[in-house]
Amino acid sequence: MLRSVFILVLFFTSIHLYCQSTQPNIVMIVVDDMRYDEWGGGGHPYLQTPAIDLLAKEGTQFNRAYHAVPLCSPNRASILTGQYPSRHGIIDNTARNQASFMLDLFPKYLQEVGYKTAHVGKWHMGNSPAPRPGYDYWVCMEGQGRTYNPVLFEDNTSYVAEGYITDIFTDMAIGFIQENAEGPFFLYIGHKAVHPEAVQRDDGSTDLDVPKEFIPAKRHEGLYRGKPYKRSPSYSPTSRVEEGKPVIKNAFKLRAAALEKDPRWAGSMDLGISEKTIQTRAEMMLAVDESLGRIMAELQKLGIRENTVVIFTSDNGYFYGEHGFSLERRMPYEESVRTPLIIRHPGIPKPAKTVNGLTLSVDLAATALDVAGVNNAGTVQGKSLMPLLSGEKDEIRSSGLIEYYSNENPFPWTAQLDYRVVVTDQYKYIKWLRFDSAELYDLKKDPYELNNLIEDTAYKAVVKELQGQLRVLQLEALGLE
Numbered sequence: 001m002l003r004s005v006f007i008l009v010l011f012f013t014s015i016h017l018y019c020q021s022t023q024p025n026i027v028m029i030v031v032d033d034m035r036y037d038e039w040g041g042g043g044h045p046y047l048q049t050p051a052i053d054l055l056a057k058e059g060t061q062f063n064r065a066y067h068a069v070p071l072c073s074p075n076r077a078s079i080l081t082g083q084y085p086s087r088h089g090i091i092d093n094t095a096r097n098q099a100s101f102m103l104d105l106f107p108k109y110l111q112e113v114g115y116k117t118a119h120v121g122k123w124h125m126g127n128s129p130a131p132r133p134g135y136d137y138w139v140c141m142e143g144q145g146r147t148y149n150p151v152l153f154e155d156n157t158s159y160v161a162e163g164y165i166t167d168i169f170t171d172m173a174i175g176f177i178q179e180n181a182e183g184p185f186f187l188y189i190g191h192k193a194v195h196p197e198a199v200q201r202d203d204g205s206t207d208l209d210v211p212k213e214f215i216p217a218k219r220h221e222g223l224y225r226g227k228p229y230k231r232s233p234s235y236s237p238t239s240r241v242e243e244g245k246p247v248i249k250n251a252f253k254l255r256a257a258a259l260e261k262d263p264r265w266a267g268s269m270d271l272g273i274s275e276k277t278i279q280t281r282a283e284m285m286l287a288v289d290e291s292l293g294r295i296m297a298e299l300q301k302l303g304i305r306e307n308t309v310v311i312f313t314s315d316n317g318y319f320y321g322e323h324g325f326s327l328e329r330r331m332p333y334e335e336s337v338r339t340p341l342i343i344r345h346p347g348i349p350k351p352a353k354t355v356n357g358l359t360l361s362v363d364l365a366a367t368a369l370d371v372a373g374v375n376n377a378g379t380v381q382g383k384s385l386m387p388l389l390s391g392e393k394d395e396i397r398s399s400g401l402i403e404y405y406s407n408e409n410p411f412p413w414t415a416q417l418d419y420r421v422v423v424t425d426q427y428k429y430i431k432w433l434r435f436d437s438a439e440l441y442d443l444k445k446d447p448y449e450l451n452n453l454i455e456d457t458a459y460k461a462v463v464k465e466l467q468g469q470l471r472v473l474q475l476e477a478l479g480l481e
Contacts, residue, residue, distance in 0.1 A: 023114065023184040024347055025308040026368050027177075027295065030079065030188070031288055032072065032122060032195040033329060034314035036065070036338040038285060046227045047282040051293035052342070055312055059344030060351050060389050065359045066423060069403050070316040070329055070336040073125050075361055076190070079315070080105045082365030082380035084403055084477035090125050091405040095143075097126035101133070104379045106365040107186055108134035110372055116180045121169045121190030129153035139172050141165075147197050147215040164217045165192050166287040173291075174298050181302045184372070191291070194284040194318075196327070212270075212327065216283030223286070224279040229320065232335075234448040236324040237273075244439065244452025245323070247417065247432045248331070252324060254413035273321040281318075305346070309371050311364060312342040323449070330404060330414065332421045332430045332439075333449050337402050345371070348390050355388045357395030358423065360402075381477070399424045399466075401473035422470045429466035440466070 037043040041053040041061075068078040069085045077083070077090035081103050085091045089099055103125070107117040111134060118137040122145065123129065130153070131138035139154045145165065152161045152168070161168050173189050196212035216223075234242070241249045270277055292312065299305035317336040319325035329336045341359065345351060362382030369377065370384035387393040402421035406414060418433040428449070430439040440453040440463055453459045 023372055024345075025183045025299075025304060026110075026115075026186045026311070026371055027299075027308060028079075028186070028188045028311045028364070028368065029191070029292065029313070030076065030121075031191045031285075031312075031314045031340075032193060033316060033318050034194055034285070034288075034340060035317045035320075035335060036314075036340045038194070038281070038318070039289075039340060042340060044282065045230055046224060047285055049285065049289040051289045051296065052312065055292065055296070055310060055344050056342045058346075059310070059342055060353060060355055062341035062343070062355045062359050062385075062388075064356055064425075065313070065339045065341035066337050066361070066400055066402060067316055067339050068361045068401070069405075070331070071404065072315050074405075075315045076123070077103060077125050078361050079313075079364050080107070080188075082106060082362050082377075082382040084362060084381060084401065085405065086403055086474075086477045087379075087381060087479055092407045093124075094407060095127040097128040100126035100128070101130075103132070104377070105132065105134040106369055106377060106380065107188070109369060109374050109377050110184075110186045111136070113372060113374055114184060115372065116183075116185040118173075118176045118185070118187045119190070120173045120176065120187065122192050123190065129158075131156060137176055139169070141192070144195065144197070145192055147192065150192075164287065166217065166284075166291055170291040170294055173295060177295070177298055178302070181304055183304065183307065186368070186372075189291075191288055193288050194281045214277065214280040214284050216280055217287045220283040220286045222283075224282045227275075227279055227282075229275060229278045231320070232322050232448055234322040234333075234450055235320070237321055241324050242450050242452070244454070247435050247437050248323065251413050251417060255411070258411075258413055270326050273319065273326050278320060307346070309347070310342075310344045311368070312340065313361070313364065314339050315361075328411075328414075330406075331417075332402065332404065332419050332428075334443075334447070337421065337423075343367070343385065343389060345389055350391065351389050352391045355385075356425075357388055357393070358397050358400045358425065359385060359388070360397075360400050363396075381479075395425075399469050399473065401470070401477055403477065420470055420474060422466045422473060424466070424469075427462060427466060429463065429470065431467075431470060438463075 039052045040049040041056050067075050069075045073093045074085040074090045077088045081088045117135050119135045120139045123140045127143040129140040129142040150165050196214050198212050299308050316329045318329045319335050322335050366380050366382040367385040370386045383396045400423050404419050406417045416434045420431050422429045426444050428441045438454050441449045
């Protein structure tokens with residue numbers, strides 16, 4: 001009898017361990033507005049991020065990861081559906097509440113194979129904080145929320161949570177991990193950091209002349225005060241635009257006219273991006289790094305660290321005055337369209353340490369489903385990154401598509417700047433859709449995108465090839481290939 005009981009215990013234990021090994025937990029962390037190089041190991045000159053650095057050391061760093069669209073709402077939709085904006089329909093930051101309830105989110109496919117799923121943090125595909133389909137646990141804030149003492153919506157119940165929002169989200173994420181440690185679980189954390197916040201007047205109102213500020217946790221305030229940031233060769237504090245960017249040059253003329261007509265715009269723009277702005281952003285990132293460290297420590301404490309895949313990325317980049325841009329992230333240049341991407345998959349015996357092959361934000365949904373052993377959902381357009389992680393392949397695509405749809409807000413001079421981009425291992429081709437204008441850059445020779453080669457006859461064949469690729473990629477994005 002005892003022998004039979006012992007055999008049964010071994011049997012069920014082995015089944016449990018098998019399920020754990022074939023269905024690892026997944027934690028996806030999406031930082032708001034974080035540049036690809038805005039972490040210690042990514043090249044920031046003074047920001048110290050030991051937890052992110054350790055994740056990169058233990059995992060895989062993707063050096064050529066791009067956003068399918070460099071803007072909050074549409075790219076978050078792309079991350080969670082694996083689709084291009086032209087397919088899922090969230091094309092800008094307009095509050096498309098109803099449409100966001102109809103998105104084919106990949107967490108629901110994880111639910112179908114036994115995963116407990118959670119969304120903790122910023123949603124921003126429509127401002128409604130109500131739970132979306134596909135999640136067992138839901139914590140959200142309405143729109144951009146507040147950095148301190150935010151109003152949270154937890155499974156349809158609203159209340160004011162006291163404290164700093166990054167810490168609050170981390171506490172709630174850890175609570176979900178503790179309650180679901182048996183796994184498998186999927187946890188999505190959408191940080192508010194490092195997004196600025198308009199300072200409110202005593203009456204609660206804001207206006208154009210009210211600056212947007214980056215608000216670190218009080219324990220981090222001033223830690224980087226006085227630290228200088230080494231500027232890029234493309235930095236232009238006077239908004240001088242390099243020759244070969246006529247569309248941008250015209251946009252800046254419209255910006256100057258708007259400033260002359262209504263000087264209040266200047267208060268919220270931080271032209272040139274001050275050292276203080278970069279310093280306070282770095283101080284905000286310290287809480288994000290601490291959050292990752294706390295989560296990894298909790299996974300270790302619960303004995304599930306080696307059965308949890310961690311994906312760390314951002315929703316769009318940010319300019320530090322490069323090419324004359326300030327408080328901006330929606331333009332087709334590297335500071336905006338590249339993303340930090342680190343994946344730690346302890347189940348891969350010898351993971352690649354770095355990947356130089358092109359990847360896109362639409363690939364993250366396919367990757368999460370592949371990690372869980374789920375056959376790729378029919379609506380997912382991205383490709384799994386598992387062959388890159390394992391070293392089986394050096395690349396999964398020879399070119400990538402980046403889309404952008406403009407609107408009038410928040411800055412009227414960025415209206416009509418719709419574009420499509422084809423990026424390869426060497427070139428970037430930018431087609432401005434509402435203008436008879438295009439740009440071509442050799443990223444290997446000109447990583448700062450200073451020299452537009454579109455009129456150079458030596459590159460006629462390259463332009464023709466990239467134009468052909470753009471047509472094919474656009475049809476694929478629309479699902480018409």
